[in-house]
Amino acid sequence: MMAPSGSGGLRRSCQRVLRWIPVIFITVIVAWSYYAYAFQLCIESIEDMGEKITTLLAYHVIFILFTWAYWKTIFTDPMTPSKEFYLSYADREQLEREGRGGAHQEVLKRLAKDLPIYTRTMSGGIRYCHRCQLLKPDRSHHCSVCDKCVLKMDHHCPWVNNCVGFSNYKFFLLFLAYSLIYCIFITATDVWYFIRFWTVGGSVHQHLRQYLDGLPDTQAKFHIMFLFFAASMFSVSLFSLFGYHCWLVCKNRSTLEAFRAPAFRNGPDKNGFSLGFGKNVRQVFGDEKKYWPLPVFSSLGDGCSFPTCLVNQDPEQPTTSSRHNSTAKSSGETHLFPARPLRESQTRLLGEGAGQKDQQGTSNPAVTIEIET
Numbered sequence: 001m002m003a004p005s006g007s008g009g010l011r012r013s014c015q016r017v018l019r020w021i022p023v024i025f026i027t028v029i030v031a032w033s034y035y036a037y038a039f040q041l042c043i044e045s046i047e048d049m050g051e052k053i054t055t056l057l058a059y060h061v062i063f064i065l066f067t068w069a070y071w072k073t074i075f076t077d078p079m080t081p082s083k084e085f086y087l088s089y090a091d092r093e094q095l096e097r098e099g100r101g102g103a104h105q106e107v108l109k110r111l112a113k114d115l116p117i118y119t120r121t122m123s124g125g126i127r128y129c130h131r132c133q134l135l136k137p138d139r140s141h142h143c144s145v146c147d148k149c150v151l152k153m154d155h156h157c158p159w160v161n162n163c164v165g166f167s168n169y170k171f172f173l174l175f176l177a178y179s180l181i182y183c184i185f186i187t188a189t190d191v192w193y194f195i196r197f198w199t200v201g202g203s204v205h206q207h208l209r210q211y212l213d214g215l216p217d218t219q220a221k222f223h224i225m226f227l228f229f230a231a232s233m234f235s236v237s238l239f240s241l242f243g244y245h246c247w248l249v250c251k252n253r254s255t256l257e258a259f260r261a262p263a264f265r266n267g268p269d270k271n272g273f274s275l276g277f278g279k280n281v282r283q284v285f286g287d288e289k290k291y292w293p294l295p296v297f298s299s300l301g302d303g304c305s306f307p308t309c310l311v312n313q314d315p316e317q318p319t320t321s322s323r324h325n326s327t328a329k330s331s332g333e334t335h336l337f338p339a340r341p342l343r344e345s346q347t348r349l350l351g352e353g354a355g356q357k358d359q360q361g362t363s364n365p366a367v368t369i370e371i372e373t
Helices: 002-018 021-043 049-075 089-098 102-112 169-199 204-214 218-251 255-259 277-285 322-331 344-360
Strands: 141-143 148-150 155-157 162-164 310-312
Touching (some): 021 169, 049 162, 049 169, 089 102, 169 277, 218 277
16 A cells, blocks of 8 residues: 555655756756856966956856856745635535535635635636645646646746746846856857867868867867857857747736736736836836846735736625725825726726716726826
């Protein structure tokens, strides 16, 4: 009876070890690139002292930022939903008794009515994780590799052996940015030595012989040559990946949302969380620009709820209490969890309708419109 459990535990342990292989591979490549560039190129091959010092200083600044961002992406734990999204023991028992039919959804709706949950399944039901036994917050998903629900999950990245989500998405972006800068910098400063290999006149043998004669030793020559190849190839792949995630940030989408638009009560809406370019960027990087280039957490929000372009309250959600309204008014903040997306034409019509209602004295205080110029 213990054999299956023991074999299963051994298998999981082996899987955890094997998942570190991509990270180890990247670490070895980076360590070799540091040796090849700092020692073989800068110290051994560059003769001008001023150029040597300048190149080494610039290289180490980029290298530190790159490794710092990579480290934070790997070792920042993905954030999971807060405790109010988990079901109590009594609620779990009631949910199990109801099965999977309409009564099951009625129980979930009752449990979700006091939570800022506005996204739905594609069939219109409340999103529920049977594995974690919780109501899924907006934009969260269950990661089968990490075996837990991750807030604003983007994807599980094998190259960092971690889920990329709300807690480390900024670090992942900076890792892509600094790794791209790192590769471009190496390519640009190493290209002269690479060109010397190919542009000396004569046969291939003469190319190699004259190139070797022009550099300090054979070991440095081949390190420099392969460093150029590796950096230029990584630059191409990193440029496309970084460009794609920049596009996602501008649209305020995750990778999962780019493949399947989040669904609300009125149906899927790929732009449901888009607030405009400026606010979309600040959602990831924060309001203080001095922290944008640093791998320190500065994203806005708590990961469980997100401002959207939705402007009117979901009728199935509780209305804002008078105490909350007075607090919001005193602090100057608008309602953070609106519910239905409105297009530009709908927003214009709603604005006109609101103006008429104001004249008639029947305006709805639960409707909040936020316009970004």
